[in-house]
Amino acid sequence: MASLGWQLAIQTSGREGSLALLNGEHLIRTYPLSAQLRTAAAIGQAMQEALRALEQAGDHLEFVSVAVGPGSFTGLRIGVTAAKTLAYALDCPVVAIDTLQVIAAQSFPLEHNTCKLMVASRAYRQQVFTRTFTDKNVHSGRSEVMSESNWLATVASLPAGSVIAGDAIDTLRKQVDAPQPERAGKISNAFTLVPAFKAQPQAATVGRLAANESFFRTRCGAFELLPRYLRPSAAEEKRRSAEHS
Secondary structure, eight states, rough: OOOOOOOEEEESSSSSSSEEEEEEEEEEEEEEEEETTSSSHHHHHHHHHHHHHHHTTTOOOEEEEEESSSHHHHHHHHHHHHHHHHHHHOOEEEEEHHHHHHHHHHHGGGOOOOOOEEEEEEEEEEEEEEEEEEOOOOTSSSOEEEEEEHHHHHHHHHHOOOEEESHHHHHHHHHHHHGGSSSSSOSSSEEEOHHHHHHHHHHHHHHHTTSSSSTTOBOOOGOOOOOSSOOOOOOHHHHHHHOOO
């Protein structure tokens, strides 16, 4: 597959985000976005800097990539809206990447011997976003949302030697350290936990995945791009409950 040229990758699904400018799979520059800077205004400024640098070099963007979730409702709306706006303005395609696939792609190189990787991200409201990958295949498994109790039961059934990555491992550590009668199921320490800071999804990884042919062929137009929330927001759930009460 020939080089796909320049792309701008966007990742705002968590508390902290980032943008990345890539040429094919080669990272050129990263623009970090702290929790305070993960706003439409800050992203717009970072995008302008990247586009200005390309213009000065006589180049232009070929496509945009973005992590579409699951993740923070606010973060996803900001990132997806930015990607849609940029793709529409430049009349270029967008490649949508599942956030849990991003975490898996960052975690596989850290644990070379694992055949099963579970990615688990906090969804709050006693829920967890999760996906289990096998044979180091970033396309395996299916992203879903589980209650914390069901997720812990699933963890208890994992074979020894499995690896778990994502910020939900803090919940798991509490279960491992808890006295035996208080544990949810047969949670043990027979698996490896990837430190949360190493599994924090990065825009650079979004871009490298998007430059892969298997992802790039799923590209879409700006108006087709949608976030993957996997569940209704708290406000939507509250409204539905009120409607049925």
